[in-house]
Amino acid sequence: MTASERPARPAPVDMHTHPFLTGVFAPQREEVDVADLSVAGEIPDDLAGSYLRNGPNPRFDPIGSYVYPLDGDAMVHLIRVEDGRVSYSNRFVRTPMVVAEEAAGHAIWSGITDGYTPPASEVGDELAGTMRDLPDINIVRHGGRLLAMAEADRPYEISPADLATVAKTDCDGAMLVGSTAHPKIDPATGEMVLFNYALEAPYLTWAVVGPDGHTTRKPTPVDGLDAPIMVHDMALTSRFIVLFVCPLVFDIAAMLRGGSLLAWQPDRGTRIALIPRNGDPVRWVDTDPFWVWHVANAFDNPDGTVTVDYVEWTYPGGFADQPRPASSELVRAVVDPDAGIGKTVVSDAVVDMEFPRVDDRLLTRDHRRIASVARAAGDTGQRESLWFHDLAAGTETVWTPGVAVGEPIFIPGAGHDYWGTIGTDPADLRSRFYLLDADAPADGPIATVDLPIRVPAGLHGAWLPAEP
Numbered sequence: 001m002t003a004s005e006r007p008a009r010p011a012p013v014d015m016h017t018h019p020f021l022t023g024v025f026a027p028q029r030e031e032v033d034v035a036d037l038s039v040a041g042e043i044p045d046d047l048a049g050s051y052l053r054n055g056p057n058p059r060f061d062p063i064g065s066y067v068y069p070l071d072g073d074a075m076v077h078l079i080r081v082e083d084g085r086v087s088y089s090n091r092f093v094r095t096p097m098v099v100a101e102e103a104a105g106h107a108i109w110s111g112i113t114d115g116y117t118p119p120a121s122e123v124g125d126e127l128a129g130t131m132r133d134l135p136d137i138n139i140v141r142h143g144g145r146l147l148a149m150a151e152a153d154r155p156y157e158i159s160p161a162d163l164a165t166v167a168k169t170d171c172d173g174a175m176l177v178g179s180t181a182h183p184k185i186d187p188a189t190g191e192m193v194l195f196n197y198a199l200e201a202p203y204l205t206w207a208v209v210g211p212d213g214h215t216t217r218k219p220t221p222v223d224g225l226d227a228p229i230m231v232h233d234m235a236l237t238s239r240f241i242v243l244f245v246c247p248l249v250f251d252i253a254a255m256l257r258g259g260s261l262l263a264w265q266p267d268r269g270t271r272i273a274l275i276p277r278n279g280d281p282v283r284w285v286d287t288d289p290f291w292v293w294h295v296a297n298a299f300d301n302p303d304g305t306v307t308v309d310y311v312e313w314t315y316p317g318g319f320a321d322q323p324r325p326a327s328s329e330l331v332r333a334v335v336d337p338d339a340g341i342g343k344t345v346v347s348d349a350v351v352d353m354e355f356p357r358v359d360d361r362l363l364t365r366d367h368r369r370i371a372s373v374a375r376a377a378g379d380t381g382q383r384e385s386l387w388f389h390d391l392a393a394g395t396e397t398v399w400t401p402g403v404a405v406g407e408p409i410f411i412p413g414a415g416h417d418y419w420g421t422i423g424t425d426p427a428d429l430r431s432r433f434y435l436l437d438a439d440a441p442a443d444g445p446i447a448t449v450d451l452p453i454r455v456p457a458g459l460h461g462a463w464l465p466a467e468p
């Protein structure tokens, strides 16, 4: 291909008007390490660990297009708590694309929906024709690795000491074909269980990494799919991987005709895959169409059924032409591999509920508490409330701090437990870390930490207890 035939580099995205490049979403380009942050209230002396959070954060002003949350580079934020003191660090995950763009001083790769890839003359043979790596969704620590997770791709290992990028990894082969950004770690066995979807058959695989970081099950096909589908999250029980296979289908032919890559095909219904961890055949349960981004948790019942708590959407907003806006509610489903699914709505009181989390030590087992983030009714801006659902008591309480808050993360302490989140005030764009008492989260934070720089609104994170 000659230079005149080569597609031109796409035009810059307007940084001043794009809703996900301005305000609380505006990219953060500074990287800092600041100790002894100012704290209002008190950080418990016995709390020791790190709160990490990932999210899209383009290293340079994007070119072509910018689709949230698909595009961006990864920035990892680290809030370290020790002896009642708090420090903050942040770093880009330095993928080869970020490194090449830093050498050039501007964006080279376009948004992933553009179809443009840079030529060898600009990035060398190895990177020519590649898409941008996007390990910007989640953070997972397992088997001696700290992983910045991507969607249906291999993650990047980063250094817990200084957040330096180590390398893209397949975790000893388990993630050879890629991984969900939401693998689950079984607290009882220490195993990390994951799935991956792909555009070509087999469309779905699953794999297991042992507690020592070695792969114990290589990518294994899931039988029963006839098309490539998108599945974002999974649940894990002692016996099963639980996948909501909703009818959001990759349609490559439509994309080549200039249409959308993803098609909502509700006639297919939603299918729940119960994938036995012992390798037995997959059990499929069919039900009416709905969409799931995130699950809270799941567990086995003595009668052989599986209980799973998740946020159910009427359809995936942004991916389907529907007459009404997509709506969500927190649902408890009991899935019987022989008899189907029974559902109970846990909470439908809020708008755009998402990011349901439990105490991660209770994954695969019954849990009492779920926290989620939602918009207050009538609000048109960012998500601004945390909701706390007590399933045993049948109650829910809310904390609305008046700032845009992110995913709540459960923080187990030595004698007491907490929820933590990062929020940014849309008025002055100051970011803070909030620590809430898990027994009375709606009372507001017991400690509020002023972060030294703005943390862009982002995606998922984790609390990593200090390792002995």
Ligand SMILES: [Fe+2]
Pocket (backbone or CB within 6 Å): 137, 181, 182, 232, 233, 293, 294, 459, 460
């Ligand atoms: Fe997610």
